Amino acid sequence: MQGLLLDSDYLKRRDPPAMRLFVKKDGEVISVLDPNFRHYFYVTSEDPERLAEAIGNVEADRRGEKVTPESVEIVEKKLLQEPEETVKVIVGNPRDVTPLRKEVRDLPMVIEIYEHDIPPSRRYLIDHELTPMEGVEVEGEFREIGEGKELIVTKPPEPVGEVEEELKIMSFDIEAYNPGGDPRAEKDPIVMLSVADNKGFKKVLTWRDFESTDEYVEVVENERGLIERFVQIVKEEDFDVITGYNTDLFDFPYLEERADELGIELGLGRDGSEITSQRRRFETVTNVPGRPHIDVYALVDFLSRMGAIRLINYTLENVYEHVVGETKPDFEKSEISEAWDSGGVEGRKLLKYSLSDAESSLELAEEFFPLVVELSKIVKQSIFDVSRMTPGQLVEWLLVFEAHRIDELVPARPAGREFKRRQSKSYVGGYVKEPKKGLFENLVVFDFRSLYPTIIVTHNIDPATIDCDCCGSEESVRAPNLEYEFCQNKRGFIPETLRDLIEERADLKRKMKNFEEGSRKYQSLYNSQWALKIIANSFYGMLGYSRARWYSNECAESVTSFGRHYIKKTIEMAEDEGFDVVYGDTDSLLCRLKEQDRGNVDDFLEKVNEDMPGMMELELEGFYKRGVFVSKKRYAMVSEEGKMEVKGLEFVRRDWAALAKKTQEGVLKAVLRGGSPEKAAEIVQEVTKDVKQGRVDLEDLIIHTRLKKPIEEYESEGPHVLAARRLKLHGEELEPGMTIAYIVEKGSGSISDRAIPVSRFENRSYDPDYYIDNQILPAVMRVMEVLGYSEDELRYEETKQTKLGAFESC
DNA sequence: TTGAAG
DNA sequence: TAATACACTTCAA
Secondary structure, three states: OEEEEEEEEEEOOOOOOEEEEEEEEOOEEEEEEEOOOOOEEEEEEOOHHHHHHHHHOOOEEEOOEEEOOOEEEEEEEEEOOEEEEEEEEEOOOHHHHHHHHHHHHOOOOEEEEEOOOOOHHHHHHHHOOOOOOOEEEEEEEEEEEOOEEEEEEEEEEEEEEOOOOOOOEEEEEEEEOOOOOOOOOOOOOEEEEEEEEOOOOEEEEEOOOOOOOOOOEEEOOOHHHHHHHHHHHHHHHOOOEEEEOOHHHHHHHHHHHHHHHHOOOOOOOOOOOOOEEEEOOOOEEEEOOOOOEEEHHHHHHHHHHOOOOOOOOOOHHHHHHHHHOOOOOOOOHHHHHHHHHHOHHHHHHHHHHHHHHHHHHHHHHHHHHHHHHHHHHHHOOOHHHHOOOOHHHHHHHHHHHHHHHOOEOOOOOOOHHHHHHHHOOOOOOOOEEOOOOEEEEEEEEEEEOOHHHHHHHHOOOOOOOEOOOOOOOOOOEEOOOOOOEEOOOOOOHHHHHHHHHHHHHHHHHHHHOOOOOOOHHHHHHHHHHHHHHHHHOOHHHHHOOOOOOOOOHHHHHHHHHHHHHHHHHHHHHHHHOOOEEEEEEOOEEEEEOOHHHHHHHHHHHHHHHHHOOOOOOEEEEEEEEEEEEEEOOEEEEEEOOOOEEEEOOHHHOOOOOHHHHHHHHHHHHHHHOOOOHHHHHHHHHHHHHHHHOOOOOHHHHOEEEEOOOOHHHOOOOOHHHHHHHHHHHOOOOOOOOOEEEEEEEOOOOOOHHHEEEHHHOOOOOEOHHHHHHHHHHHHHHHHHHOOOOOHHHHOOOOOOOOOOOOOOOO
């Protein structure tokens, strides 16, 4: 049988333990079991023969039960590409790995233990080279169990490439009774639960009748009825994928605790089994066997960390509006219990809101699901796992897969002393040229296409190729101004893996040109190339990350050193060409062109690229009409099409009041589009006047700062810390990652003393002087100062007639 | 005024 | 649980 590999897990509690694959074939999902797979780990030694014998005799204790290795073999593996006779310890049950490893660790002949930290479900996919969300071929015999059946494999499953199978994607959302603001799972019941899927199914369950005429509303008897009906719906509709917004942190844990309280089994699994929640360091994740659970919030969080989405608050409402471009109904959270109690119109409004949550998170899930599928196909781990991975983990699991293919041993993640040692190390990053400050016209921007990835590939940067024994110093290539040299004989597996990704992406981008933008095929190619880009761009960061398996400070340091070398060299060449280089940062340079230079741009690119080795390539990013340069990392430009691009300035930062940002934006537009600093000066005076006279919207005075750690851990009492403490005093829960919104109140004392959370600001009045002196003027002066204006010329003083300084044109 | 924390 | 560079505000010694 061939079908789509939808989900997979390892059943360690079964007897015998078995790997399970959920395979979708012609609309039906079949549970495929492989009890023949054996988990294992590797041990290296000076004397593998003797060690193998010793390990064969090891006995360990697993909770009072005696465990021994099932078998021990000597296998040929590689360590940094060098052959290594290695002892493979095969276990009967994956749960034996930890106790056995502890015993083995203490044997005298052991050098190092490898791959004990790879979970069996991931191990299985890697060893069989299966690709989740693609096809798999299985062969075996069916066995009846309970109401269903299982296929017991008689030979190992094999990958078979793409297969077509439609998926039923469902999204759900719960509303809980919350008289005190936040619902308390131990006593506050779930009052509503909404479900929507991509085939048009929708349902709102409620246990109070608000006499709604909407056909999707179903009134059940009580909370118990609601949860039981939900389980029944999931079974009847047989969804393939379960999603929701913040379901890992809120909906599932809450549902679990309520079900526990009422003694209900949450048998949402495809085999009727209960959901399992797994506590990780910072969060809890919920697994629904056979129905991959994807939390849309985790995806949004991932994209926001990468800078693909940039918002002040990542609420469902905000994200939906940003992504879909429409507003969804919102409901004041604190009024949920009131609406529930009072019923009528308010109750019906709550029903609509509840459904809209499920429907809009479904829309977001459909938007991001293709990306997750592509990431999953590249990394070759399940969509459940991949949707929760950081960029570094994506690279790492792809490398674990590639390492297995070439028999390379996978290094363990560091712990203890090794981790501390790595953490204490640092290295120099990208080169940033001090900008020429001021307003410039007629600009051109060049940048290196994927600078760090192409450096890694071109110079073969890899822990196995650094300072090799095979090349003399004449053959190998030295990192600029460093002692490290890179082998030119053998290729590293990291640069080789990366090269494949980059070439595959280039290929997809070529194919995209044959399809219309927005067409299905185009979108699918777009998502594939996007996934490849995300992973390719994370290789460098992974090399410098102290918790990474393939961490190499030397490699990371070499990458940035090559980067500095190439950008500096290119800046020099641009200057030799007669270009006036205004600014440069890491992989880009920005030049002011004289009229006659325009025709030389292509010649310059050609000249630079002739010199560039391997995959490296300088590209033309674009032409800009004007730009104002303030300092390193802070500037704004306007393209020839009139599009404004702002970097580093207050305008793009969330920890500044909107008022300061809007004023700065106005100033930048006046200067860049109109070329008129005089107009800019007028804007500033206008706004400061409004602030003094109290004619501003409170919304525009809010400053947002995100809590980075638990409130108790803050040593210094900054404004957002004190504002957060005030929230806590009034019973609000504080968590790292939360955004604190505050306004500075009029009065005396430090700014922190006067930082009032927005929710408690009520009838207070804001401090006009703070907003003028600490928000508007600094933001605006940043720009105006380089144009030759002084603060006095911009400040609105009651009657003083302002004189405008001479505008120094460039 | 300056350094640390953010 | 991907990297460094950089500018800047606020507090507190």
